[in-house]
Amino acid sequence: MNLSEIRDLIPQGHKRFWSKVAVKGADDCWEWQSSRFDNGYGKYWMNGKIVKAHRFAFFLFNDLRFVRNVLHKCDNPCCVNPLHLFEGSLSDNTQDMIAKGRNRVFVGSQNGNSKLSEVEVAEIRRWIEIGMTDREISQHFDLKVQHVNKIRHRRIR
Numbered sequence: 041m042n043l044s045e046i047r048d049l050i051p052q053g054h055k056r057f058w059s060k061v062a063v064k065g066a067d068d069c070w071e072w073q074s075s076r077f078d079n080g081y082g083k084y085w086m087n088g089k090i091v092k093a094h095r096f097a098f099f100l101f102n103d104l105r106f107v108r109n110v111l112h113k114c115d116n117p118c119c120v121n122p123l124h125l126f127e128g129s130l131s132d133n134t135q136d137m138i139a140k141g142r143n144r145v146f147v148g149s150q151n152g153n154s155k156l157s158e159v160e161v162a163e164i165r166r167w168i169e170i171g172m173t174d175r176e177i178s179q180h181f182d183l184k185v186q187h188v189n190k191i192r193h194r195r196i197r
């Protein structure tokens with residue numbers, strides 16, 4: 041891939057994020073140019089919250105799929121090249137909870153039979169934390185915007 045092909049892959053929008061990245065070739069590390077955590081991970085401020093830059097890059101390149109653990113193939117913590125990032129496994133605790141089916145709860149009784157798992161609600165909360173809008177989240181999870189808004193304001197669990 042040449043540089044312009046790589047740039048074409050970068051999701052539209054989020055210009056502020058990419059302005060802080062030294063985008064290079066596909067095989068190179070794309071190092072975060074702004075401030076870093078003590079452990080070397082890039083630090084990105086978004087809507088008043090701090091997110092890890094490599095996690096956010098992974099998120100942008102994977103259909104806005106939020107995963108807890110994003111790991112580096114290159115062992116370079118400040119790298120946000122999506123080709124160098126991969127998803128770590130869910131924590132044992134979360135897998136255990138899913139396996140035992142303890143995570144199903146009813147939420148939003150006024151929305152009829154809508155039903156989300158605790159894991160899904162926790163995931164929606166993480167999306168909220170990194171600054172996604174209610175509309176973006178509702179489209180991804182196929183929920184009503186008002187429903188996401190209730191989760192945001194913790195009116196439903």
Ligand SMILES: [Zn+2]
Pocket residue numbers: 068069070114115116119120121124
């Ligand atoms: Zn790298």
